[in-house]
Amino acid sequence: DVKVTQSSRYLVKRTGEKVFLECVQDMDHENMFWYRQDPGLGLRLIYFSYDVKMKEKGDIPEGYSVSREKKERFSLILESASTNQTSMYLCASSPPGQGYEQYFGPGTRLTVT
């Protein structure tokens, strides 16, 4: 059974802080993704990675960066948190290729005050 874990379920940070969100998957998946989900806007892709040290921008990368030093771990970094980054952040992984579904972590609800 695929397991995707995220470092925190709930996080409260102050404006301007640097925030690290960690995601780990245990199924040796090549692809990993970071999304944010907001009411009425659905899932929006921030960044994805198809291999170690490889990353590609998604639809809304501004204000975020990522790191993938190991295959199983994909980190999302908010360099200077802002209130408009208050959201639910979801990590996902999938095997390579286009025919596979994604497996999601439980999400981190981030509040920036």
Next chain:
Amino acid sequence: RKEVEQDPGPFNVPEGATVAFNCTYSNSASQSFFWYRQDCRKEPKLLMSVYSSGNEDGRFTAQLNRASQYISLLIRDSKLSDSATYLCAVNGGGGSYIPTFGRGTSLIVHP
């Protein structure tokens, strides 16, 4: 222009009813199609893949209509526990494996 569109609902149905959702997509080269279920404050989880020939899993039936570019999800004999948001996802097109998700359709099943 949205690439994947769903009626947000909510669809409010009594237990035992049959309900159907559609999801339209704009990229005719799309290759893979999925339905996910998302409970309140939880992560999306795969409900079922959608195959060209259609597929059924218990009370759930998924179909693909490539000509009209939509997928559908039919739920028969609705249960209270079916209340959730149903997201469609469309992969591929131009070699991309990045899925595009719809915004979801909310289903509320009442006694």
